[in-house]
Amino acid sequence: MMSQPVQPEGLNRVISIVVTACRKAFREGLVCVILKGSAVKGDFIPGYSDLDFHVFLKPEAMDGEKSPNLEDAITFQRLLGTINPQDFGASQFQVFFLNAEKYPKEWLPPTAGTYKVVWGTTPPTLQTLDDATYVRYARQFLESIDTDKQNLIGRFIDKPNSRAPAIVRLLGTILKGHLYSVSMLLLSQSKTALRLKLDSIIPLVEEGIGSAGHISRFFAHVSNWSRIQETPELARNAFREGIAALEEISTWIHQKRASRAS
Numbered sequence: 001m002m003s004q005p006v007q008p009e010g011l012n013r014v015i016s017i018v019v020t021a022c023r024k025a026f027r028e029g030l031v032c033v034i035l036k037g038s039a040v041k042g043d044f045i046p047g048y049s050d051l052d053f054h055v056f057l058k059p060e061a062m063d064g065e066k067s068p069n070l071e072d073a074i075t076f077q078r079l080l081g082t083i084n085p086q087d088f089g090a091s092q093f094q095v096f097f098l099n100a101e102k103y104p105k106e107w108l109p110p111t112a113g114t115y116k117v118v119w120g121t122t123p124p125t126l127q128t129l130d131d132a133t134y135v136r137y138a139r140q141f142l143e144s145i146d147t148d149k150q151n152l153i154g155r156f157i158d159k160p161n162s163r164a165p166a167i168v169r170l171l172g173t174i175l176k177g178h179l180y181s182v183s184m185l186l187l188s189q190s191k192t193a194l195r196l197k198l199d200s201i202i203p204l205v206e207e208g209i210g211s212a213g214h215i216s217r218f219f220a221h222v223s224n225w226s227r228i229q230e231t232p233e234l235a236r237n238a239f240r241e242g243i244a245a246l247e248e249i250s251t252w253i254h255q256k257r258a259s260r261a262s
Contacts, residue, residue, distance in 0.1 A: 006039045006051075010088045014051055018095065019119045021079035022055055025072045029061030031100040032120035036110050043197040046089045047225035048169065053093070054115075056100035056123050065104055068097045091169060091225075101125060108137045113195040134190035138181035142253055148174050149246045156239055161232040165225075168235050171242040172222055178249055179205050179215065209252035214244040 015035060022030050037052040038044040063069045068076070076095075085092045103109055103125040111128045152174065156167045179201050184190035186208040193201070202215050221238035222228060228235050 006044045006089065011039060011051075014083075014088050014090075014093070015118045017080065017083055018053055018093070021076050022119070024079060025076035026055075026057055026061050026068065029058045029068075029072070030055070030120065031058060031123055032056040032126075033118050034110075034115045034122075034126075035118050036115035038198070040114060040116055041195070041197050043199060044089075045219075045223055045225065047086070047229075048091055048172070048222050050092050050094045051085065051088070051090045053095045053118075054110075055095060055097045056120070056126070057097055059099055059101055062097070062099050065099060065102070066097060099125075108134065108141075111191045111194045128191065131190045134194070135184055138184040138190065141181045142178060142249070145178055145246055145250045145253065148178075149243055149250070152246075153243065161235070164232060164235040164239070165229045168222065168228060168238050168242065171239060171246075172218065175215070175218065175242055175245055178246065182209065182249060182252070205249075209248055211245070211248050214241045214248055218242040218245050 019033055022033055033056070034054045035052065036054060038049045039051055057068055061068055061072060067073070080093065080095075083093075098104065100123040109126055109129060111134075152167065152171050155170070156164065159167055176198065179198075180194060182205045183193035183196065183201050186204060187193045193204075196204070198219070202219060205211065206213065206215055218238055218241040221234060221241060228238055
């Protein structure tokens with residue numbers, strides 16, 4: 001897989017742009033900004049991967065659990081809207097806004113080693129959980145895998161060639177989440193699994209579930225993202241491999257469930 005660290009110059013510029021936009025838009029309501037995911041762990045796939053940020057705001061700066069107040073949101077978009085993520089080798093910027101005093105119940109907090117604070121002070125809600133809790137979240141997430149597969153096929157089937165790569169990318173995001181969930185079940189220490197790079201997770205999961213290699217082939221396809229965007233048949237091949245990978249994981253889950261019941 002053609003993953004690699006993000007170029008420091010470009011990453012530092014993106015961080016500066018996002019932090020500056022946050023400070024101008026949310027002012028005293030801003031508590032903390034973290035960078036998380038592949039850019040931190042070093043398994044960034046140029047052109048395919050996102051640059052992921054979590055922005056923690058004071059409750060009075062929020063309108064709901066994951067949305068800032070409207071005018072502040074418009075100000076932030078205005079400040080960030082002229083920046084093209086592709087200029088920094090990213091598919092897009094993913095910026096999530098969270099209440100600094102109440103982490104979403106359905107979200108799994110990132111563990112140490114998978115994020116870094118780029119501005120402010122880490123809120124108390126961003127705390128590492130025990131291994132048993134991470135395993136419970138993993139099992140819950142894996143329960144959705146059959147529905148995820150069906151929804152992805154439904155979203156892919158009517159797309160023009162120009163929009164098919166976006167669904168392939170969405171499939172990869174969902175598949176990656178399921179890979180980490182499986183790895184947490186396979187390893188005795190779930191937080192260790194979350195810190196692993198994707199290049200280490202793929203062989204771990206493929207061996208653990210008895211994969212025929214669909215996971216590896218999917219990520220081999222998307223590692224050359226420009227070709228996926230330019231060649232519709234390659235996008236279809238990648239989609240086929242990704243769906244087959246989800247099916248392999250689903251089969252493994254059902255087998256484990258049947259084994260526990262017998």
